[in-house]
Amino acid sequence: MKYKPLLTLFLLGFVLFVAVALVVVNKYRQRVEEKKERELQELKDVLVPLRFREVERSGGIIKAEFYFYSYLEDDIDKSFMADVLEKEQPLNSLTIELKGNELFIDCLRFIEKQGGVFKHDVNWVFPYRVFTDSIPPDDGVLIYDAYDSDGFPNIYSAFNLDVKQRASEIFSQIKQYGDISPNSELRKVISGNAVHDMSNNILRFQVGRWYDLIVHIKKGGVEYVAE
Numbered sequence: 482m483k484y485k486p487l488l489t490l491f492l493l494g495f496v497l498f499v500a501v502a503l504v505v506v507n508k509y510r511q512r513v514e515e516k517k518e519r520e521l522q523e524l525k526d527v528l529v530p531l532r533f534r535e536v537e538r539s540g541g542i543i544k545a546e547f548y549f550y551s552y553l554e555d556d557i558d559k560s561f562m563a564d565v566l567e568k569e570q571p572l573n574s575l576t577i578e579l580k581g582n583e584l585f586i587d588c589l590r591f592i593e594k595q596g597g598v599f600k601h602d603v604n605w606v607f608p609y610r611v612f613t614d615s616i617p618p619d620d621g622v623l624i625y626d627a628y629d630s631d632g633f634p635n636i637y638s639a640f641n642l643d644v645k646q647r648a649s650e651i652f653s654q655i656k657q658y659g660d661i662s663p664n665s666e667l668r669k670v671i672s673g674n675a676v677h678d679m680s681n682n683i684l685r686f687q688v689g690r691w692y693d694l695i696v697h698i699k700k701g702g703v704e705y706v707a708e
Contacts, residue, residue, distance in 0.1 A: 527554045530628070530636035531608045531694035535584060535686050536576075543584050543613060547575045549628045553639040572635045573627045581613025584686055587621070588694070589655050592701060593647075604701040605648065607634060607655045608694065625656065 529552040537544040548571040587610045593603040608628075612621030628635040629652075637648040686692065691708040 526699050528696040528698055529693055532691055534691045535688045538688050543581055544578045549573050549636055551636050551639040575627050577622055579613050579616055581615035583614040585612045589658055591651050601699050604698050605651050606696040606703055
């Protein structure tokens with residue numbers, strides 16, 4: 482009988498220990514979830530996935546170089562982009578020769594509306610193919626393979642794990658774009674964004690000059706900036 486109070490104290494202590502442990506574990510789990518949600522909600526504003534230049538344009542042939550990056554920033558000073566990307570190691574590069582006199586670079590865009598873990602719209606952009614005034618889009622050169630790593634688009638490697646998973650899901654649809662019906666639901670949510678040099682020379686790409694693809698993740702814009 483004399484051990485009964487001790488047993489009661491032990492049981493009370495054990496219950497108290499378990500309760501405290503559960504509280505600690507729950508708070509830790511809550512902090513992890515809050516951190517994960519905060520990272521998803523606080524996507525940085527600017528992504529630079531592509532840098533390119535025309536190396537040569539003569540005799541009806543365009544030779545161009547393409548370098549792929551995953552450079553992420555809250556904001557960007559465009560006048561310093563050349564120095565920034567010179568310090569960044571490219572994910573991969575391509576050199577392409579195409580028949581033509583005007584170069585077109587087609588990106589596919591998917592705007593994900595706010596909701597769930599995202600408190601703002603997310604502008605997903607994927608460099609997709611290159612074509613010219615002599616080569617129609619359907620016969621152009623696909624370039625997304627240059628940053629495809631077993632189904633993951635490496636241009637989004639600067640993001641956290643949860644965003645990467647979402648990027649992979651969208652990328653799997655992007656790669657089906659050329660093989661689906663024009664009337665499919667996928668065609669309705671993914672749009673092309675072809676940027677090219679104009680024949681009137683107002684926006685003509687200059688041979689030897691670098692151009693950066695700037696993707697505004699939150700604002701939804703896409704632009705090519707000359708260095």
